[in-house]
Amino acid sequence: xxxxxxxxxxxxxxxxxxCAAAARISTFEGCAFKAxxxxxxxxxxxxxxxxxLSSGHKTIIEHQMFTIAFNDVSVLAEQSLIEFRLASYTxxxxxxxxxxxxxxxxxxxxxxxxxxxxxRNMDGKFEAYKKLLDLGISRxxxxxxxxxxxxxxxxxxxxxxxxxxxxxxxxxxxxxRYPELVRLGEMLNQQMNEIxxxxxxxxxxxxxxxxxxxxxxxxxMPHRAVxxxxxxxxxSDAEGILNAALDATNRFTGDDKLKKLVKxxxxxxxxxxxxxxxxxxxxxxxxxxxxxxxxxxxIVPDVERALFKGAYVLPKTIMENAEALIIYENAFRENYESxxxxxxxxxxxxxxxxxxxxxxxxxxxLSMNARELLHFLKLRTCTRAQWEIRESANEMLxxxxxxxxxxxxYFGPSCAVNGFCPEGRLSCGRIQKTGE
Numbered sequence: 289x290x291x292x293x294x295x296x297x298x299x300x301x302x303x304x305x306x307c308a309a310a311a312r313i314s315t316f317e318g319c320a321f322k323a324x325x326x327x328x329x330x331x332x333x334x335x336x337x338x339x340x341l342s343s344g345h346k347t348i349i350e351h352q353m354f355t356i357a358f359n360d361v362s363v364l365a366e367q368s369l370i371e372f373r374l375a376s377y378t379x380x381x382x383x384x385x386x387x388x389x390x391x392x393x394x395x396x397x398x399x400x401x402x403x404x405x406x407x408r409n410m411d412g413k414f415e416a417y418k419k420l421l422d423l424g425i426s427r428x429x430x431x432x433x434x435x436x437x438x439x440x441x442x443x444x445x446x447x448x449x450x451x452x453x454x455x456x457x458x459x460x461x462x463x464x465r466y467p468e469l470v471r472l473g474e475m476l477n478q479q480m481n482e483i484x485x486x487x488x489x490x491x492x493x494x495x496x497x498x499x500x501x502x503x504x505x506x507x508x509m510p511h512r513a514v515x516x517x518x519x520x521x522x523x524s525d526a527e528g529i530l531n532a533a534l535d536a537t538n539r540f541t542g543d544d545k546l547k548k549l550v551k552x553x554x555x556x557x558x559x560x561x562x563x564x565x566x567x568x569x570x571x572x573x574x575x576x577x578x579x580x581x582x583x584x585x586x587i588v589p590d591v592e593r594a595l596f597k598g599a600y601v602l603p604k605t606i607m608e609n610a611e612a613l614i615i616y617e618n619a620f621r622e623n624y625e626s627x628x629x630x631x632x633x634x635x636x637x638x639x640x641x642x643x644x645x646x647x648x649x650x651x652x653x654l655s656m657n658a659r660e661l662l663h664f665l666k667l668r669t670c671t672r673a674q675w676e677i678r679e680s681a682n683e684m685l686x687x688x689x690x691x692x693x694x695x696x697x698y699f700g701p702s703c704a705v706n707g708f709c710p711e712g713r714l715s716c717g718r719i720q721k722t723g724e
């Protein structure tokens with residue numbers, strides 16, 4: 289039933305030799321090239337790497353890189369994995385790809401009446417998706433009725449130390465409550481040990497201290513929700529901090545120094561300003577857009593919490609189409625009813641997580657420094673950004689301007705900040721301007 293696969297499809301060809309050289313060089317009097325030549329690419333290097341790892345020095349295996357192809361796994365697995373910060377991802381776009389034929393996974397342990405109930409409901413969600421497309425609803429809005437069991441395909445690239453961390457989270461940590469993630473973790477554990485022996489389990493001890501939310505939760509009735517952004521953390525003297533940084537680097541002068549800083553290719557001074565936001569009622573689909581920004585701290589509840597909360601976003605395109613609105617709202621109502629039935633059969637949160645629909649919402653918290661906010665807002669206030677994250681980004685920018693207008697009036701889409709559009713042939717053709 290779970291035929292998804294995680295396969296290491298590329299890795300550093302001389303990674304073993306490189307990791308051993310890294311283990312050697314810190315106490316080696318010779319040059320870097322000589323440290324490399326001392327290895328054998330076999331047992332000698334493996335023994336040295338193991339010795340250094342046993343002393344707690346794990347950075348040496350960061351020189352080995354892996355690329356993993358996740359094939360036909362659930363989107364629940366995808367969302368769980370793209371939250372790891374020290375990795376690169378490329379996923380299949382739900383805005384542009386038609387997922388009518390994607391299919392879905394059946395959670396481990398389902399059988400009999402529970403499996404029949406699960407299949408009936410999920411088939412109904414795909415049928416609703418197809419009907420919305422037939423009515424002319426865009427893929428990016430129709431996707432909100434897709435359940436988190438539907439199949440996903442994506443690539444992930446990371447170094448060996450971070451992969452060991454990911455594997456430990458899947459086998460022993462916060463993801464172990466999902467059998468699908470445990471199974472994928474076991475696959476990766478075996479493959480990693482074949483390539484870089486003795487390294488896959490180095491992060492296991494740390495995960496004995498990870499607590500997870502195992503409460504059952506209450507299934508709330510489906511209801512519409514509106515996304516809201518709130519700024520709840522900001523520097524008490526942002527202007528003073530920034531001026532001190534500018535004085536230290538002495539790179540800009542004049543009344544327009546903040547404008548020059550924002551347009552600079554390396555605005556390091558902005559990194560001293562940190563801002564925290566709560567974004568209420570963000571759809572699970574939109575959470576993936578937030579999660580793709582690596583340089584931030586992001587708190588996202590477990591996927592099943594979105595189902596329990598019952599709230600969902602309602603796109604304008606569906607609100608304005610009476611037939612589509614009936615299909616859309618029925619999808620959430622029927623999903624709730626099926627979730628109640630299958631829970632009464634004794635299934636736990638590990639199954640209910642797959643019932644969450646892409647349009648169900650959670651409240652997220654995030655913290656970014658001003659330099660990352662500049663990057664985030666360049667992308668997400670652009671007219672080509674997905675409408676939901678664009679609305680959140682615009683609201684975030686307004687809150688920032690209220691807090692420190694002298695700086696944030698120069699923030700906005702790439703065209704406004706840089707004076708040109710990076711979207712090429714996909715540009716909207718309208719160059720915006722920031723405040724002067």
